[in-house]
Amino acid sequence: MTNPPDSDPTDAPQAAAAPLAGVIGWPVAHSRSPLLHGHWLARYGIKGHYVPLAVAPEHLAQVLRALPRAGFVGANVTIPHKESVLALADIVTDRAALIGAANTLIFREDGRIHADNTDGYGFVTNLRQQAPEWLPESGPAAVIGAGGAARAVVAALLECGVPELRIANRTRIRADQLKADFGARIVVYDWAQVGNMLEDAATIVNCTSMGMEGAQPLRLPLDALSPDALVTDLVYTPLDTHFLRAARARGCTTVDGLGMLLHQAAPGFERWFGIHPQVDEDLRRAVLA
Template structure:
């Protein structure tokens, strides 16, 4: 498995003084936030390891984000996860940013240090790689080209992670081509942009195929694309996890492909933040999946 992401120069939260009545708090900030499974996820870990602490959902409107982030430490918060639509804004508000978060252009994990500084990282790419490796341990990024569908924030994290792990060529297509062109400009010559109308062509010879769009999610239109060029030995994964088995994954599996659902990415991306906030490295296993899916 790939190395755990780390917050450069940021140690884990110091232990609470003996006899302290303080309870570390963490949470997830979004707008809206009622749909988030992160409280259930972190709550499972807190209970499993018998830790003092709470993890709560925080609905924060965009215009209040800065004020809230700077007030949370005074309320006992040691850090937060950040989700849509705040990931880019949170990065801009941070005092220290990891190289990975800067490259992706977004933050999903913040640590509030005792000196008042906000440290930001992005663990989405780590979560993506760890999920694939857990469910397809024989997978190797260097085995062949990767094809990424979509060019949003999640795609940028996936692109960064795949390139870091040695993908020889990364093909990308987005309905709005300019966003894919921007990724190529920022990530380099190994990125090849395809027009959306030619999306099926980028599957030819691809060893790894990733849907990073919301197409296929419950309530959204399905991802429909020609799969004729899909290699039967390709690894196909979908970042969507509601439903777990999307039409895209089912069609790829019918062609003989190995498939990996998107829930594990959510679980794995959460682990580094939990470790730093609460001082225990959590395990991502079947019991956690069941707890989050209940």
């Protein structure tokens, strides 16, 4: 099982009277993180704030150094800064270094910036919550896509004990790079053979943006897909993608991608505000609203 990020209290700053956190991106207006963290702050009666922070790439370093002095205890990071913050952080966790991106920052009392990646934790925790009978070690996993999200998923699945991890990407060189980075359990398939990759796979993950609102749907030949497989899609707008519907029609258990967003946020919230928050239906409704 993918372990939660370390929660050593020495990593976190002392809570201010009204601690501040936020999400850094460019643009950032689309982010649902303020809804998510705002719901938790209200639920637990915490006198803190979580705000969107639109930061242009050329200002990222300056802003990161200024935020702790402005009362910020940490921040989430979204596109296009998830890779850039690694070079600016003073401490980078092993998982963030392996994935090559960070999504969670902690501003420590000693002035150092601690960078972590909780996406893999969120991915696995979502599957275990929504499909408690899922056994990652029961068979190969098939991952569609080889971008930043796929790297976090691959790292998490390998840590969970999948015996083989198959991956296909429209640009094969990115899938080959994943094999080079993650080792012998990775098997790369050409995009034209993506349907064959599903044969006897126990876990199938769409890590591409195909199926998202405004994008083309993910349409794959599913003849080889076992009805015993668990199928999940990182896309959550819409929640029920064409890919999930097609897999469910074959009898598969399916899990939408919203839970990954919710669970990846929990470790950061706990570090910044001192309470481990619950991910439940009330939270899902608040974020979808």
